[in-house]
Amino acid sequence: MKPAPAPSAAALPTAAAVPHKRNIIAVASGKGGVGKTWFSITLAHAMAKSGKKALLFDGDLGLANVDVQLGVTPDHDLASVISGDATLAQAATRYDGGFDIIAGRSGSGGLATLPASRLLTLRTELHLLAQRYDWVVLDLGAGIERTVRLLTQQSRACLVVTTDEPTAITDAYAYIKVTALEKLADGIQIVVNMVGNQRDGERVYSTLLKACREFLKIEPPLAGIIRRDDHVKDSIRRQVSLLTRHPGSEAAQDVETIFHRLDDAL
Ligand SMILES: Nc1ncnc2c1ncn2[C@@H]1O[C@H](COP(=O)(O)OP(=O)(O)OP(=O)(O)O)[C@@H](O)[C@H]1O
Ligand SMILES: [Mg+2]
Numbered sequence: 354m355k356p357a358p359a360p361s362a363a364a365l366p367t368a369a370a371v372p373h374k375r376n377i378i379a380v381a382s383g384k385g386g387v388g389k390t391w392f393s394i395t396l397a398h399a400m401a402k403s404g405k406k407a408l409l410f411d412g413d414l415g416l417a418n419v420d421v422q423l424g425v426t427p428d429h430d431l432a433s434v435i436s437g438d439a440t441l442a443q444a445a446t447r448y449d450g451g452f453d454i455i456a457g458r459s460g461s462g463g464l465a466t467l468p469a470s471r472l473l474t475l476r477t478e479l480h481l482l483a484q485r486y487d488w489v490v491l492d493l494g495a496g497i498e499r500t501v502r503l504l505t506q507q508s509r510a511c512l513v514v515t516t517d518e519p520t521a522i523t524d525a526y527a528y529i530k531v532t533a534l535e536k537l538a539d540g541i542q543i544v545v546n547m548v549g550n551q552r553d554g555e556r557v558y559s560t561l562l563k564a565c566r567e568f569l570k571i572e573p574p575l576a577g578i579i580r581r582d583d584h585v586k587d588s589i590r591r592q593v594s595l596l597t598r599h600p601g602s603e604a605a606q607d608v609e610t611i612f613h614r615l616d617d618a619l
Pocket of ligand 2: 389390391413418493
């Protein structure tokens with residue numbers, strides 16, 4: 354695999370300016386469509402199921418879709434926060450699965466190009482709100498643009514999702530490279546999604562690990578492997594969380610395993 358080109362670095366606040374971030378987990382990827390949003394929802398639900406107070410923040414500011422996957426239309430969302438009609442805490446809406454959601458607003462392109470000063474206010478509000486929860490999951494947009502990097506910087510652990518597609522692996526590497534070089538996240542971990550079995554997942558992980566070792570001198574651990582499972586599509590089609598609709602499915606078990614490992618390790 355070839356190393357990815359250097360990022361175009363727009364300035365971000367320094368790490369010293371980043372407030373307390375002990376309980377924030379970012380879910381990122383380079384490539385779109387690898388399962389970030391679905392995984393973020395299921396992870397937050399797994400947290401709630403094990404008695405943790407969890408908040409899911411839709412950080413895909415331009416193409417939000419947590420609300421779409423869950424079939425909810427909250428009274429307030431991030432767009433109302435940014436327009437000043439609600440505080441971030443007011444936008445936190447309880448989902449049936451027992452966790453709170455801060456929804457984005459799909460197609461609200463202005464959110465993706467928010468001025469840095471507004472993003473920083475949002476960041477402060479997020480950290481204050483995070484204190485009320487055991488865990489906060491940030492579902493990020495694909496790619497490595499400024500908003501994604503700023504939100505990555507808020508996380509204690511950053512879970513990078515890839516599939517077995519070469520483009521997904523290369524793009525995951527590009528995201529890890531930026532995150533490592535700019536020291537955005539303390540702990541990068543890899544999630545391999547949509548694979549046939551454990552062995553296939555381990556193969557994908559070792560490809561990515563090899564590139565990280567060789568070019569970045571880092572060894573991000575494997576957070577876990579999630580099997581391809583048709584129950585995922587079914588629950589998304591029905592706009593219900595997988596842990597509600599198919600709680601015993603393979604993909605549900607895999608995400609719960611990842612959560613328990615994280616909960617023990619972090
Ligand atoms: N483990 C899985 N098994 C089967 N299908 C899956 C699995 N994970 C994700 N999918 C499929 O992948 C699709 C994309 O998932 P999702 O929208 O969560 O990706 P994303 O990374 O958030 O995409 P985007 O970058 O566009 O935000 C889902 O609609 C679902 O059909
Ligand atoms: Mg998404």
